[in-house]
Each structure stands twice: as C-alpha cells, then as structure tokens.
Amino acid sequence: MTTFNVPTREEVNTTNQGIFDHLEKALGFVPNLFATYAYSENALKNYLDFTNAKTSLKxxxxxxxxxxxxxxxxxxxxxxxxxxxxxxxxxxxxxxxxxxxxxxxxxxxxxxxxxxxxxxxxxxxxxxxxxxxxxxxxxxxxxxxxxxxxxxxxxxxxxxxxxxxxxxxxxxxxxxxxxxxx
Incomplete structure (x- = not known):
C-alpha cells in the first residue's frame, strides 16, 4: 500500500515553501494536512484561497x-x-x-x-x-x-x-x- 509522508519544506516547490513559512509564522507550525496539499504545486494555495474567502458565515x-x-x-x-x-x-x-x-x-x-x-x-x-x-x-x-x-x-x-x-x-x-x- 502506498504511504504518504508529510512533505517537509525542502520537499515542496518555492510557492509552497513561502506558504509553509507564512503558516509557520501565523500558526506556529504547518498542519500535516496543509503540508499534504503541497504534494501539488497549486492545491495548497488554491485551497487556502478558497477556505479563507469571504463568507456570510461567522x-x-x-x-x-x-x-x-x-x-x-x-x-x-x-x-x-x-x-x-x-x-x-x-x-x-x-x-x-x-x-x-x-x-x-x-x-x-x-x-x-x-x-x-x-x-x-x-x-x-x-x-x-x-x-x-x-x-x-x-x-x-x-x-x-x-x-x-x-x-x-x-x-x-x-x-x-x-x-x-x-x-x-x-x-x-x-x-x-x-x-x-x-
């Protein structure tokens, strides 16, 4: 069975490295699930943009x-x-x-x-x-x-x-x- 290790900062592209740095500064760590999104060059940024978008819900x-x-x-x-x-x-x-x-x-x-x-x-x-x-x-x-x-x-x-x-x-x-x- 394929196993998924949590990608480290060094294992992701430069865009995702910048996001990791921002998450580290804002949260104190990079949640494993967010790091997993970084297997894709674009998914982490796309997801964070979507999840942090304006909404009518508090x-x-x-x-x-x-x-x-x-x-x-x-x-x-x-x-x-x-x-x-x-x-x-x-x-x-x-x-x-x-x-x-x-x-x-x-x-x-x-x-x-x-x-x-x-x-x-x-x-x-x-x-x-x-x-x-x-x-x-x-x-x-x-x-x-x-x-x-x-x-x-x-x-x-x-x-x-x-x-x-x-x-x-x-x-x-x-x-x-x-x-x-x-």
Whole structure:
C-alpha cells in the first residue's frame, strides 16, 4: 500500500515553501494536512484561497459546518482539528459532540445549520425539503445557504484528502463520537 509522508519544506516547490513559512509564522507550525496539499504545486494555495474567502458565515458558524461534515465523512484529522478550533471559538466539549452529531440543542439557529450541513453531506447535495425549510425558518438566508454548501465542499475536499492519505493527526485526537456519547 502506498504511504504518504508529510512533505517537509525542502520537499515542496518555492510557492509552497513561502506558504509553509507564512503558516509557520501565523500558526506556529504547518498542519500535516496543509503540508499534504503541497504534494501539488497549486492545491495548497488554491485551497487556502478558497477556505479563507469571504463568507456570510461567522467563524463559529463555519465550525458548526466543519464538525458536522467531518463527522459524516469520518475524517479523524478534521474532527480533531475542528474540535480544537471549535473550543477556541467558544464551544464546550458537549456542544462539539452535538455539532458532530448534526444538531445543536443549545441554539435553534445553529441546530438548523448543523442539521442542514449533515443532511447535505449525507445526501450528496440532495437536501431534504423539511431540513431546508427549517434552515430558512430559523432565520438563515439564501446567501447563507450557498455559503454553507460552498463550505461543505471545502471541508469535504480536506476530508477526502486525509481519508485517502491518512497523514498523522497533529492536533489532540477527537474521541470517536459513539464512545464520547456513551
């Protein structure tokens, strides 16, 4: 079976080296998943441009989507990273577990977002009408819907890259959802 080592700065092109330097300065390290994007000469820059693009969703709302999507796609790396980021955005451990399960009993609007994100991912975009109606009834807009779908795609790309390459998780590992809820 092919194994994927995490590329080092010296193993990537000069564009990616510059991105590594920026990530090192901003985050204190280059996350293994981002480094894995650098196997491609263009994918890391393209991904960072996409994931950092303007959106109608606030940072905390983006984490709702990231956690629900990563759970459906069973991405240990992204679940671990977004559990840490979710905590930095003010979510408790119990709230993060709920969001991973695609719900949020603690906030009606976030509940609609989590349910939509989970449903879109599970159904590959064939969203259930009642889930969509609940999303709009909770106060979300059509702009929010399009931005949510874009974010589902963004996170799915990372989930698929990690699930294919299986690079080591360099965040505290999130507990499996079933074990955590037991």
């Amino acid at each position: 940072a905390k709302e983006k984490e709702v989507v990231n956690l629900a999507v990563s759970q459906v796609n069973k991405c240990e790396y992204c679940l671990s990273a977004h559990t840490a980021i979710g905590k930095m955005n003010g979510f408790s451990e119990d709230q993060i577990l709920e969001l991973r399960a695609g719900k949020a009993s603690f906030d009606n609007k976030l509940d609609a977002l989590a349910r939509l994100s989970k449903n879109i991912t599970e159904n590959r975009g064939n969203t259930d009408a009642d889930i969509l109606e609940n999303f709009f009834n909770a106060g979300w807009t059509k702009e929010n819907l399009i931005d949510t779908i874009s974010l589902v795609g963004d996170k799915t790309i990372s989930n698929y890259i990690n699930n294919t390459t299986r690079v080591p998780v360099d965040f505290p590992v999130a507990a499996p959802l079933d074990a955590a809820l037991a």
